[in-house]
Amino acid sequence: MATPNLSHRISLQIPTAFIRSQPPSTAISPKSLRFRNLALKPEPKNRLKWSIKLSLVEQGPPKSSTLDVQQLVGFLYEDLPHLFDEQGIDKTAYDERVFFRDPITKHDSLSGYLFNIALLKTLFKPLFQLHWAKPTGPYEITTRWTMVMKFVLLPWKPELVFTGTSVMGINPENGKFCSHVDFWDSIEKNDYFSLEGLLDVIKQLRIYKTPELESPKYQILKRTANYEVRQYDPFIVVETNGGKLSGSTGFNDVAGYIFGKNSTSEKIPMTTPVFTEATDTELSKVSIQIVLPSDKETESLPNPNQETVSLRKVGGGIAAVVKFGGKPTDDVVREKEKTLRSNIIKDGLKPQMGCLLARYNDPGRTWSFIMRNEVLIWLDDFALD
Numbered sequence: 001m002a003t004p005n006l007s008h009r010i011s012l013q014i015p016t017a018f019i020r021s022q023p024p025s026t027a028i029s030p031k032s033l034r035f036r037n038l039a040l041k042p043e044p045k046n047r048l049k050w051s052i053k054l055s056l057v058e059q060g061p062p063k064s065s066t067l068d069v070q071q072l073v074g075f076l077y078e079d080l081p082h083l084f085d086e087q088g089i090d091k092t093a094y095d096e097r098v099f100f101r102d103p104i105t106k107h108d109s110l111s112g113y114l115f116n117i118a119l120l121k122t123l124f125k126p127l128f129q130l131h132w133a134k135p136t137g138p139y140e141i142t143t144r145w146t147m148v149m150k151f152v153l154l155p156w157k158p159e160l161v162f163t164g165t166s167v168m169g170i171n172p173e174n175g176k177f178c179s180h181v182d183f184w185d186s187i188e189k190n191d192y193f194s195l196e197g198l199l200d201v202i203k204q205l206r207i208y209k210t211p212e213l214e215s216p217k218y219q220i221l222k223r224t225a226n227y228e229v230r231q232y233d234p235f236i237v238v239e240t241n242g243g244k245l246s247g248s249t250g251f252n253d254v255a256g257y258i259f260g261k262n263s264t265s266e267k268i269p270m271t272t273p274v275f276t277e278a279t280d281t282e283l284s285k286v287s288i289q290i291v292l293p294s295d296k297e298t299e300s301l302p303n304p305n306q307e308t309v310s311l312r313k314v315g316g317g318i319a320a321v322v323k324f325g326g327k328p329t330d331d332v333v334r335e336k337e338k339t340l341r342s343n344i345i346k347d348g349l350k351p352q353m354g355c356l357l358a359r360y361n362d363p364g365r366t367w368s369f370i371m372r373n374e375v376l377i378w379l380d381d382f383a384l385d
Helices: 069-082 110-124 195-203 251-258 330-346
Strands: 035-042 048-054 094-102 105-107 127-137 140-150 159-171 176-184 218-223 228-232 235-241 274-278 286-291 310-314 317-325 355-359 372-378
Touching: 069 127, 069 140, 069 159, 094 110, 105 110, 110 140, 140 218, 159 218, 235 251, 251 286, 317 330, 330 355, 330 372
Parallel strands: 094 176
Antiparallel strands: 035 048, 094 105, 127 140, 140 159, 159 176, 218 228, 228 317, 235 286, 235 310, 274 286, 274 355, 317 372, 355 372
């Protein structure tokens, strides 16, 4: 639960407002402190950080602080999951002047900060997931998160995904958060106003026609400019040998299983997507698969009537995924796999052999340009830093 009044929990003695990762050499009189301007300084790997330049008019000897940053970390683990639900965040934990920036939005007050949250909640129905929070300085906490949003004003309700980190500065005079700066994983230029950030939003508004059927459950851990990293829960497939990666050889056999061609004549609900999986480097050894509903267990499922059809439990795991529209011809799929694998390796990740093509649509029932397809490559490991 959110804390009724966070400032009552923390005893503080330093009259400063220093919020970056290095402690001040001298104390700052709160009456003399002014936010003068914001400067962007480049970091390694083209990252950016905000540096707040302060006016130091009156200075005094440094004093000790009893600020418990780890306690604030625990507070964020409790409070941030309520960012977009009915309870909401504990606004008493924030200064009246909260400095907020992301690549396309900025506010300098608590009312503006809360307005931004309310606007996102109204227009996008966000789902927010906090991955971790940790101290990154005496008066600074960094969080990593995923936010998935559906834009409700457009008829097709496109899903926008953002992942990144937030650097949250703490005012040591009162223990309240006085700054919140977001960095998106999907862009290089995170300064305000970022045209790259705006284009990232616009390109996610593309129309995809996806059936409202159950699909394998996953969490999006990170979304870069080129691919997503997802953590899949285990799922069960019915499969048989296929022809080529983009083909449909064997589909009638696996579809027949869920339509009742099994040992008990049980009809099983249809799901999405249809997978074709290649398990070799040449992408030539292919199987075609239909995912079975998540409430099914291997032991309770009927046996296939055909010897060439089998059931298998996929253990889940971490996958890098690229999404694309249009008809997934063999040449297109192989090029997507090649590019995805190259980007994975360039980013220091370890891809497994082979790949999966996920087709969410029936090619005969929708326009080809709005078909949703994905290429997945399993990863050996992934550290969410």
